[in-house]
Amino acid sequence: MNTIEELLKDAPKTPAQKYSAKDFQSDQDVRWCPGCGDYSILAQVQRVMPELNIMRHNMVFVSGIGCSSRFPYYMETYGFHSIHGRAPAIASGLKIARPDLQVWVATGDGDGLSIGGNHLIHMCRRNLDIKILLFNNQIYGLTKGQYSPTSEFGKVTKSTPYGSVDHPFNPLLVALGAEASFVARTLDRDPKHMQAVIKRAAEHKGTSFVEIYQNCNVFNDGAFFTWTEKDTKDDNVIFLENGKPMVFGKEKNKGIVLDGFTPKVVSLADGKHSMSDLMVHNERDTMLSFILARMSSFPDLPRPVGVVYSTERPLYEVEMSRQIQDSIKKQGEGNLEKLLNHGETWTIQ
């Protein structure tokens, strides 16, 4: 048992009585623009936390820089508002040093995919047990409206008055390309869905990557309305459910079938297709996850939201701790005296 374990050995591990959302509200006044999608994300996270049955003092939210990265200030947990893009690296160091903590990363499409892209994919690859919430508003909010790596091609912004000429990242695809073990998408304007997804992410053992469509009503208002607003949502979103066929539409009268590897929308009304023809969701199917992720590249296809992929892989910090335990078993706790005197030495009388 090292000093830290010693120090914290009596600290409670689970709440005596269940927390309420309010217990996770810090004393800092929230400084996002009125109407910002970030408020909803904060609210949902605060609602989910009590469900996790983990002590606040064992939770840490790490962020970079951006409006989204202000998130930790508002959570009554440990919080770390770091520098731009580096949250995954800081969180990795923390998690490796302290596997006992539940570590979250709150980041944005700029923080997490522009300057921080490399740290993010390396964290996914290593599969540390850290949960990433990526607030995707397809814009740089805090710096007042430049396009981001997720902004659509041709987007007109402060830095692209003639329209951007960048092909955007597909965040899910980037995470899957880095072999993230949990990949999901949810919507700022669908509280229930977001809560469910965040809970799944929290429970997953490994790096959980959650893309959240977040409205920046000041610099990119309505970017996701097609998928978040009542009137258009049902016909443009597929709510993924493991083991269930992919149905959507106001009247649940449309579905997805595969033609070759390419998803296609079919009507369940025209008698030509039935439920049984539809693609069935399987969270553990790697290949399917790529197909689902790619759907967002096709405007005529609905957007899948929910848990796209989930699998188990060895956890970096667990393997590391195991190596340490093993070598302590084999060689005994390190002895400084021995270390300094081992190998070739000689004595001068």
Next chain:
Amino acid sequence: MNTIEELLKDAPKTPAQKYSAKDFQSDQDVRWCPGCGDYSILAQVQRVMPELNIMRHNMVFVSGIGCSSRFPYYMETYGFHSIHGRAPAIASGLKIARPDLQVWVATGDGDGLSIGGNHLIHMCRRNLDIKILLFNNQIYGLTKGQYSPTSEFGKVTKSTPYGSVDHPFNPLLVALGAEASFVARTLDRDPKHMQAVIKRAAEHKGTSFVEIYQNCNVFNDGAFFTWTEKDTKDDNVIFLENGKPMVFGKEKNKGIVLDGFTPKVVSLADGKHSMSDLMVHNERDTMLSFILARMSSFPDLPRPVGVVYSTERPLYEVEMSRQIQDSIKKQGEGNLEKLLNHGETWTIQ
């Protein structure tokens, strides 16, 4: 026509007579370890260059740091041995400024996927017309043998005496996750195949990503022998050909079929399966490309080599130049006088 165009207007664009491989050998003595796979890559590139019918002075090789990144010194073209991981960013700036040049990036698994991972995926996303040769030896060579982001889990190296606990990147998958428009793999020990792949990469319009299995005989000898050595190669490698079924094996008696989305090896000998059952390669099929890329995660599946994926997308530098030409057409060549005096001004008598 700007100053540079003016300056170079009389420079020949195509060789009067065809170059030979020798024409691409610089006067620098090659300083790789005897037996290093890099020699073969250098030789194949020098053999392919003459085929491209492009003037040497219009070719630039940009690299980062690493044994592999020494590459530009040995090419009798323009060469830029930059700093660790930044070659894609430097090449991007060069290509945007000078679309007339053919720009190559020579990098390693550490240079390109560790410190340089972010630049690399952003370049793929933007789809600049730059060709990346990634020398994958699954080790840090120049720094004398630490594991790299492509080293296998559990690898024992100088920095991991107890074995690494990192899950490695799959380079093809990373490139595909970033939506690279051309993705291929080849082998240092198969000159003909490498030449063919490099030629394809050179001819592709867009970011070409080529992973080259390269043997580091000093620090990671034999990492790829299963796929490169005569006796094992045929039974462990599939040479992809567009439109052709996926057959392999010394006697071409094995093939790949899909079960669900998961590839499976079948025998063509046991009468149960015939050519017509086999998966057929289609370079333009995005979903297929992910399946092929993922095959390397399954030890019992053969490794696909060749062009895994190829598609066309708008080129960043071309779109940028178009915006410039358009606005010159619309507003006329910029006039400094006008600029300084436009908008609100006032005169003091």
Next chain:
Amino acid sequence: MAKDLKNLDDVTIRFAGDSGDGMQLTGMQFTSTTALLGNDLSTLPDYPAEIRAPAGTLFGVSGFQIHFGSTEINTPGDTCDVLVAMNPAALKVNLRSLRDGGIIIANRDGFNDKNLKLANYEKNPLEDDSLEKYQLHIVDITKLTHNTLESLGLSNKLVDRCKNFFALGMMYWMYTRPIEPTVKWIQDKFKKTPEIIEANTRVLKAGYAFGETTEIFASRYEVKPASLKPGRYRSITGNEAVAWGLIAASVKSGLDLFLGSYPITPASDILHELSKYKNFRVKTFQAEDEIAGITSAIGASYGGSIGVTTTSGPGMALKGEAMGLGVMLELPLVIVDVQRGGPSTGLPTKTEQADLLQAVYGRNSEAPIPVVAAITPADCFFAAFEAVRIAIKYMTPVILLSDGYLANGAEPWLIPDVNSLPDISPTFRTDPNGFYPYSRDEKTLSRPWAIPGTPGLEHRIGGLEKEHITGNVSYDPENHEFMVKMRQAKVDRIAEDIPLATVDGDTVGDLLVVGWGGTYGSIRTAVEAKRREGKSVSHLHLKYLNPFQKNLGEILYNFKQVLVPEINLGQLSKILRSKYLIPAVSLTKVQGLPFKSSEIENKIDELLSKA
């Protein structure tokens, strides 16, 4: 009734309200009208760090200060004479900057309970005597605006948005400025929405009339035109000036401008500005991070463009390694650092001068880079132009230091005659005979610029030590030492190619105040004031921080004392002490704010009284 008309040399007004109240717009309108009248002026906006802080909060207050006069104006003003406060938060945050006896114009309707609470006022300051020592004018701006627009039947939200024009109208009346320019501006600006034109114009006029007719304002002021150099003027901010200076250099040199940049406050506006000028062939590349920003610029320079990267402190810290590469490659490159409050993320929207040592020393090993600093918003134009000139002529990275105060501050600018700009004539190597990538020009010590695409010049460069002349990789000890000293000598030699330093005031005396960068205005104002009092004090302001001008030492030694005011803990003073071994005294202020000239004046008095 007739009101008496007082004459003033200079006036400072601060408009303050909610982010949503349009105070920036109001201030800018007042500024352009004032400029048209021929006053000299200086302005400073003061935004909240938050994008849209909730209405009424202290941290949501947005201000705009303008200092104008019939005399030379060098700063936005230490304290203001008039404070327009649209709500309690605005009053609370800005009262400290109002001089005793100054005028407060408060929008009564803004001082409701909710807002008072948000600004944590126990009682309404308009109703107790806490503001006694000021001339308090309480006006129902919101109500009056609504009355004015009743008939138009606009939404309350829209009407509220017009109230800043009422305030502006009052100020126009109070300082006898015409409303026409703003009326005209409203007309173009809102072309598409006639009802808005109508509304804003009416409210503007109402505000003006209100001043005219009501009793509250006893007197009215006039500020005569300043005796400015005749010519055509415009108002320009530091960030605009940097962008235009770079474009000017591109035009003059005939080279395309390439900007590789990652957005960061307060530098982003340079990227925004440059991205507008595609017909100047400006290529702006919004990179994935600061490292890609600078390295892409290096790639572009290698290809024959003017490679530029723009950033602020934290981004600057990320570019160090690539700057070192630039030093080794000896390619032109301009690195613009718009300094902000630090360390780390610090105070992103506040100004500071604390990146000087980073600019001069912040790289591994001996990697000398010339450093140029702009001294006023408009000077950013010339500083940027000069940075490019040096970069190209000496084949070297050059760092241009600006700061948040210069970047957002504005001043009238006598538009230069394009032909008067020095020309920049890059020469590209084309002759393969006797070409060596690291041969050098005897005069400048710079190496040839040999760009890809040039037949017969195929060669290889990189970050490993270069052999003199050939540029081959070399680990030879003597060659390394030679090259290290050569790179240093090349930078030192630039001192031969820049104007000598000149002193404002006598060249010999008791005290020399040495400043650099954005403190020019406050120091000049302070020194002028003291000289008028007959004090033996002069002012030297440095634009060249590396190398220093040749005659700097000589000048320093001519004064009994040297004072170095800086918005940091004394960085220039460290360098001066080290190089010239003089006991320079440093005056520091690290509050994210420019110096008040009074602060400098006090220090001057202190030093001179001691002597």
Next chain:
Amino acid sequence: MAKDLKNLDDVTIRFAGDSGDGMQLTGMQFTSTTALLGNDLSTLPDYPAEIRAPAGTLFGVSGFQIHFGSTEINTPGDTCDVLVAMNPAALKVNLRSLRDGGIIIANRDGFNDKNLKLANYEKNPLEDDSLEKYQLHIVDITKLTHNTLESLGLSNKLVDRCKNFFALGMMYWMYTRPIEPTVKWIQDKFKKTPEIIEANTRVLKAGYAFGETTEIFASRYEVKPASLKPGRYRSITGNEAVAWGLIAASVKSGLDLFLGSYPITPASDILHELSKYKNFRVKTFQAEDEIAGITSAIGASYGGSIGVTTTSGPGMALKGEAMGLGVMLELPLVIVDVQRGGPSTGLPTKTEQADLLQAVYGRNSEAPIPVVAAITPADCFFAAFEAVRIAIKYMTPVILLSDGYLANGAEPWLIPDVNSLPDISPTFRTDPNGFYPYSRDEKTLSRPWAIPGTPGLEHRIGGLEKEHITGNVSYDPENHEFMVKMRQAKVDRIAEDIPLATVDGDTVGDLLVVGWGGTYGSIRTAVEAKRREGKSVSHLHLKYLNPFQKNLGEILYNFKQVLVPEINLGQLSKILRSKYLIPAVSLTKVQGLPFKSSEIENKIDELLSKA
């Protein structure tokens, strides 16, 4: 035949050959045997930059130099007395370091036409008179090795590999060292391959016998034991010492050690070394880049570990922004910079001291960080330990400067008694009552270390300016200035907690030679020599570069002149001149090599003759 036995105070031998010739191993064997005899010694390996440069090439030469004696030995030796050259390239590259009249032992078989050509020798130097001024001994080392092993029927390749033991054997004979220790070493080392044990042992003995029996060597030498402090010794390199010093600090403090690092020459061996000690709970994280290296370490420190990151110049330049974060967060962190030749990629395998200014100033804004420098390979142990002590006690990042010369150089080290090490007692905040993240300890000014997992201390930290005490985000001007000065004051205060500077030699005099870091040995040797000549010169060597020791100024003012030798263009001297306004003279050498003490002696003479 009997040969005469000469007695020597000290000897320097350089073994040189192809990378493949096993010169490092040979040198190390000679070293440990010599250590066992009780000589004082110092060694320096000299590898090629290439991994496996082609055989016979000039850039493929690998060397190992050992300086040993019966007197105090502080450097690997300016010049060598004996050069063992296995091939022409080795001769050509190393001849410059052989003193006139020195001994050359050349392996004739290595001087074949191919190798002569590769080393671009026109004619065979062994056959013309170009080596006249040396004592040349030509030995058929390869042939003799083959003869010795004929009977074993090993492959030629294997036999060739043994020839270095022949050379070693000769040297053992020549300097009267026993072969037994090496025989024993061979036996453990090649346990698994008896035939190799047999072969190497035979060849070693053959070499020894060859010296004994042949005519060529007229004389033989003895070097008596040095009067070293009694106790148990080991040989240690700087990189090993850093790693062990960190582990010692971890053991003493009871905190786990976390290393976040990205490999880079010459720092990688610290990562390699630390990754071995998992049973000390050391966690080594090979990060994706240097930025992840330092930021992961910050994350670990936040969690209550000793966060450490190791790198060299180019990586250091990438860490600047994160160091600033460390300054703002006020968390313990150790940043180890093993300096190498620059700028940019520079000379990766060569040594330099040119990151001092980067260490002190290389970050945005005012971001003071304590800087400690190791002065000998073994001192790296104590320097690393001290860095951790300061980091934890003052809750601050600390930079530890080493260099390529210290990192790879080795010296005998009197193994310290573990209990004699100062203890490090971190205190973690646990009491929620009155807890404020930025409250401060009056004595150290450090803030509480409140780690996640502690009930009731949930709080938020970050890179934005902090409000004093509460640690809330604050843009308040006065608070910012207060905190900027507080962070500076905290670092300055460390001067109260470090030993006073002490001078080698008189504390008053004509000349003080001030050095820092890896130049200790050469300066000490030079100053000792001059003092023996009765010159009034003393030596002060700094381990603390920021803050300086309290009595430094006082010491400096006691000398008429101050000389500052550095492996850079005068970086410490810049700081000393600035802080103490003394006309320090700097002696610089930037060749990727340590100073020769003679170079320093000459400068001392020059300055004293002037005076």
